[in-house]
Amino acid sequence: MTEIEYKLYIDNVIRRVETARLKVSNHHIVKIVAVSKYSTCQEIEALYKIGQRAFGENKVQDLKEKANEMNDLPLEWHFIGNLQKNKINNLLDIRPALFQALDSLELAYELQKKLVSREMSLDVLLQINSAKEESKHGVMPESACGIYKQIQEECPNINLKGVMSIGAHTDNKEIIQKSFETTHTIFKQLEGATICSMGMSGDFELAIECGSNMVRLGSIMFNK
Numbered sequence: 001m002t003e004i005e006y007k008l009y010i011d012n013v014i015r016r017v018e019t020a021r022l023k024v025s026n027h028h029i030v031k032i033v034a035v036s037k038y039s040t041c042q043e044i045e046a047l048y049k050i051g052q053r054a055f056g057e058n059k060v061q062d063l064k065e066k067a068n069e070m071n072d073l074p075l076e077w078h079f080i081g082n083l084q085k086n087k088i089n090n091l092l093d094i095r096p097a098l099f100q101a102l103d104s105l106e107l108a109y110e111l112q113k114k115l116v117s118r119e120m121s122l123d124v125l126l127q128i129n130s131a132k133e134e135s136k137h138g139v140m141p142e143s144a145c146g147i148y149k150q151i152q153e154e155c156p157n158i159n160l161k162g163v164m165s166i167g168a169h170t171d172n173k174e175i176i177q178k179s180f181e182t183t184h185t186i187f188k189q190l191e192g193a194t195i196c197s198m199g200m201s202g203d204f205e206l207a208i209e210c211g212s213n214m215v216r217l218g219s220i221m222f223n224k
């Protein structure tokens with residue numbers, strides 16, 4: 001694809017996001033995070049050139065390498081993957097704009113300790129395993145509100161901004177929709193929460209219609 005063809009291609013993705021968000025309301029603004037985990041720095045730069053600023057990675061090592069290699073560009077990096085305790089320091093070295101996948105109280109306590117020792121804070125989303133799938137990380141929907149509050153009270157260096165979910169892994173649209181609705185219902189109950197991150201390349205329109213205001217788009221943004 002030439003640069004112009006790529007821009008037209010991305011315009012169409014943006015139009016799809018627009019159409020979905022306008023079904024919710026004129027005032028429902030949706031942010032696109034381009035998930036670059038299958039993409040090279042050249043491909044990230046091509047997307048940057050046509051206006052994209054927020055990028056997400058799901059492995060700390062990959063995030064570190066790409067963020068370092070591209071540090072001359074004003075990119076906003078999101079970490080969207082599972083964080084192992086022994087990688088917390090590596091993640092904090094990069095100072096990501098948003099860590100989207102805090103998935104337990106235990107990890108919150110570890111993160112809090114490391115943040116205190118560095119005298120820094122971090123914007124974070126609580127990941128919810130809304131379809132209760134064994135293969136997925138995240139807190140169970142019924143305990144999400146309690147854990148969220150507990151982190152707010154006990155981890156002052158963690159700035160909770162909202163929630164993140166991966167849609168149910170199935171072709172059944174109703175089940176996927178239900179998983180998004182579960183997360184959005186929790187989101188609405190949380191004090192001060194502003195980000196509801198749901199929706200990937202295959203289900204972002206449905207996620208937006210269910211109230212998502214942040215979509216994490218990988219394959220579709222990089223035309224893979």
Ligand SMILES: *Cc1c(COP(=O)(O)O)cnc(C)c1O
Pocket residue numbers: 035037058080081166199200201202216217218219220
């Ligand atoms: C890979 C990934 C995405 C993007 O997936 P696509 O289907 O390529 O859009 C979004 N969120 C998370 C947590 C991911 O790991």
